Amino acid sequence: MRYLKWGFWLVLVGVVGVFLSYDLPRHDIVRVVGTEVRRVDFGENSLFWAAPDVGTASATSRDVRFINTVRPSGKALVFRNEDTGWGWPPYFKLDSSDLQAQAESLISTKAEPIWVSVTRYGWRSRWLTIYPNAVGMKVVPGPDARIIPWANIIILTLLALVVLTIRAMWRQFRERSIDPLLEDAEDAWDDAGEGARNWFDRLFGRK
Structure with missing residues (x-):
């Protein structure tokens, strides 16, 4: 999964780099x-x-x-x-x-x-x-x-600000919405596992 993640980001950065290389003045x-x-x-x-x-x-x-x-x-x-x-x-x-x-x-x-x-x-x-x-x-x-390429400096600065803003918003969204759901799912899985073990213990008379 890690390699897929890094591969995705490398492809994305490459596409953006080619796009900017062609279109920027x-x-x-x-x-x-x-x-x-x-x-x-x-x-x-x-x-x-x-x-x-x-x-x-x-x-x-x-x-x-x-x-x-x-x-x-x-x-x-x-x-x-x-x-x-x-x-x-x-x-x-x-x-x-x-x-x-x-x-x-x-x-x-x-x-x-x-x-x-x-x-x-x-x-x-x-x-x-x-x-x-x-x-x-x-x-x-x-x-x-x-x-001095003022246009490129301004465009790249604004692009960096947009990327940092989106990253910060995503981290807040993940901390507030996704992480609690994952924690609840993990707790539910643990509770289900514990319940299954107790059921087998009672079924076979284990203590």
Whole structure:
């Protein structure tokens, strides 16, 4: 039973960790090198793409905006630029066209770089052909700029408070309701066992 309990909690923690890893915002310091619009046919990886722009029709194939960037290390990083609308994750992003125009205005060269911090969620996987979704960007002084993830700090703090509150409520409920029932059941079992022994003693004339 102990192994089942620990297995359950490990699976739960793993699922929550994957969920938070994908949905929480992150910040990448990059240099924008270009933008483009590609026609994408969605297949098994459709789960990792956002819905069509708000006000447009849904389809299994549509044009998707992309922002091509380069990290300070020289490694390429490509973002998709899609509305999240009113769905999940709740970024309420409705301005992908404006963000694309902003990205185009920040295109720079290696000789005269403009470094920007791109706020995004999601993963980049070449194997699954998925891209993180850019939700905002701002110019930063340089490639070593430090971005404090205030949103993540607040969300994780609130999540920890919720978990601690639920844990405290469960412990109170268990102490007030479940433990007394278990104790009564244990006492009833002991009384039944004692009664059975007395009955057998009387039946066979034991003293």
